[in-house]
Amino acid sequence: QQQVKQSPQSLIVQKGGISIINCAYENTAFDYFPWYQQFPGKGPALLIAIRPDVSEKKEGRFTISFNKSAKQFSLHIMDSQPGDSATYFCAATKGGSQGNLIFGKGTKLSVKP
Amino acid sequence: GAVVSQHPSRVICKSGTSVKIECRSLDFQATTMFWYRQFPKQSLMLMATSNEGSKATYEQGVEKDKFLINHASLTLSTLTVTSAHPEDSSFYICSAKLGTDTQYFGPGTRLTVL
Numbered sequence: 642q643q644q645v646k647q648s649p650q651s652l653i654v655q656k657g658g659i660s661i662i663n664c665a666y667e668n669t670a671f672d673y674f675p676w677y678q679q680f681p682g683k684g685p686a687l688l689i690a691i692r693p694d695v696s697e698k699k700e701g702r703f704t705i706s707f708n709k710s711a712k713q714f715s716l717h718i719m720d721s722q723p724g725d726s727a728t729y730f731c732a733a734t735k736g737g738s739q740g741n742l743i744f745g746k747g748t749k750l751s752v753k754p
Numbered sequence: 755g756a757v758v759s760q761h762p763s764r765v766i767c768k769s770g771t772s773v774k775i776e777c778r779s780l781d782f783q784a785t786t787m788f789w790y791r792q793f794p795k796q797s798l799m800l801m802a803t804s805n806e807g808s809k810a811t812y813e814q815g816v817e818k819d820k821f822l823i824n825h826a827s828l829t830l831s832t833l834t835v836t837s838a839h840p841e842d843s844s845f846y847i848c849s850a851k852l853g854t855d856t857q858y859f860g861p862g863t864r865l866t867v868l
Binding site for chain 1: 756758760788795796797798800803845847849854855856857858859860861862864
């Protein structure tokens with residue numbers, strides 16, 4: 642019940658295309674869903690996050706879509722660029738001082754020029 | 755804002771030595787910090803949760819006597835890998851929690867034990 646399932650494991654997109662990464666969770670107590678971007682040899686960087694009270698959040702080219710009833714959320718990267726090539730992790734947590742992030746297994750995105 | 759630093763970024767040591775890794779929140783205070791380990795092409799594995807002024811909480815399977823964690827202030831947590839062995843070689847990443855939910859990660863420390 643603590644798992645977060647992420648797909649696909651890898652994704653190849655042409656420059657200018659839309660990259661879509663999906664995650665599903667089981668624990669309905671989760672109330673905070675961030676996405677992290679990680680480049681090789683670097684720590685994860687917070688990209689965008691959403692709470693269950695909204696169905697969509699957009700920041701620049703990055704959008705999170707959230708479906709509470711289906712317990713799914715996804716990251717959309719519009720106008721994908723080669724510089725977006727990285728590994729993306731979704732995560733979920735139950736808010737509070739002791740809440741730990743439960744990570745998906747990651748998606749390696751390659752954007753071809 | 756919300757910058758987390760780690761030092762050192764890379765360390766190479768001989769088997770049997772101890773290595774200390776520092777994690778600092780530079781522009782905010784963090785009551786809670788976390789330590790993760792990441793193997794190549796894998797997700798982050800939570801090792802322990804560190805709370806300022808109290809003992810760390812270790813995840814199942816993580817040896818607390820081998821991975822010593824100290825959270826001496828609201829901006830500093832340290833991880834000491836004691837008597838390191840080659841199997842401890844990994845990428846260690848800390849994070850600091852801002853508010854109730856958001857975690858900001860450090861750049862990571864690559865540990866290589868010869």
